[in-house]
Amino acid sequence: MTAEIEIIEKEIGNVIEIEERVPMWKMPSVMGKDFNRIMEYLKAEGVADMDAPYARYLGVDWEAEMAKGPVAIFIEVFTRKWHFQAGMPTPKKLDDSGNLKSRQIRNRRYLKTIHHGPYHKVGATYKRMYAWAKKQGLSLGKESMEFYLNDPRETDRKSLETMVLIPLV
Numbered sequence: 001m002t003a004e005i006e007i008i009e010k011e012i013g014n015v016i017e018i019e020e021r022v023p024m025w026k027m028p029s030v031m032g033k034d035f036n037r038i039m040e041y042l043k044a045e046g047v048a049d050m051d052a053p054y055a056r057y058l059g060v061d062w063e064a065e066m067a068k069g070p071v072a073i074f075i076e077v078f079t080r081k082w083h084f085q086a087g088m089p090t091p092k093k094l095d096d097s098g099n100l101k102s103r104q105i106r107n108r109r110y111l112k113t114i115h116h117g118p119y120h121k122v123g124a125t126y127k128r129m130y131a132w133a134k135k136q137g138l139s140l141g142k143e144s145m146e147f148y149l150n151d152p153r154e155t156d157r158k159s160l161e162t163m164v165l166i167p168l169v
Contacts, residue, residue, distance in 0.1 A: 002128070003113045003114040003115070003116065003125075004113065005111060005112070005113045005128065005129055005132045006111075006112055006113070007109060007110070007111060007112070007138075007168065008109070008110050008112045008165075009107060009108070009109050009110075010107065010108065010110055010112075010165070011105070011106060011107040011108075012089055012105035012145075013089055013090075013104060013105065014089065014090045014091070014092060014093045014094070014102065014103075014104050015087045015088065015089050015090060015102070015103055015104070015105055016038055016041065016042070016087060016088055016090050016094055016100050016101070016102050017056070017085040017086065017087035017100070017101050017103065018034045018037065018038065018085065018086045018087070018099050018100060018101070019083075019084075019085050019099070019101070020034065020082075020083075020084055020085070020086060021081045021082070021083050021084075022081055022082060023077070023078060023079065023080060023081055023082070024076065024077045024078075024080065024082060025077055025078060027055075027082065028119075030086070031053075031055060031086050034086035035053045035086060035088070037100070038053070038086070038087070038088050038100065039088075041094075041097055041100055042088065042090065042094075045094055047090060047091060047092075047094075049091060050088060051088060051089040051090075052088075052089075052147045052148055052149050052163070053086070053087070053088045053147070053148050054086075054087055054088065054089075054145050054146055054147040054148065055084045055085070055086055055087075055145070055146050055148075056084060056085040056087060056143060056144070056145045057082060057083070057084045057143055057144050057145075057146075058083045058084060058085065058142070058143050059083050059142055059143070060140075060142050060143055060144055061142070062130055062140050065126070065130075066126075066127060066130050073123070090102075108167050108168075109167070109168045110145075110165040110166060110167055110168065111129055111132070111133055111138070111140070111165070111166045111168060112163065112164070112165050113125060113128070113129060113163075113164050114149075114161055114162070114163055114164070115146075115161070115162040115163075115164055116159075116160070116161055117157070117158055117160060118157045118158070118160060119152075119160065119162065122146065122162060122164065125162075125164055126144070126164070129164065129166060133166075133168075138168055139168065139169045140166050140167070140168065140169070141166065141167030141168065141169050143166075143167060144164060144165065144166045144167075145164070145165040145166075146162050146163070146164055146165075147162065147163040147164075147165070148160075148162055149161040149162065149163055
């Protein structure tokens, strides 16, 4: 299933995040640990309505990413440390706590689509979004956000849904 790509305006609002720099092969366990830590903190703060967790990837060079071939991508699984924030929107501003940092993501314009299927295949979705943006004459910001709309512990890999947002500049 190929989802529509659209331009939206969205304010993520208050969030709580944990900053990470890890190789791709470690991401599932690190994100799982981070999301559990965030959920424990939110419960302790009395936050009951939790939104979808996300990863905000920082310092993305879209031209370089799109130029990589399969061999370079495979090598990076083991060698590149990805800089990202594991986070979750919150209904109010919360206090920082250890490595948990509270911030606000203000209103921005984004390129948006829904990736359907396993997380490791999201690269094809990014390529589609990049090509669409170039065709429209749009410039992409140096980050992206992936909101994980269903729980991989409870959802078949083929049925996973990830909302992908790329800020426009």
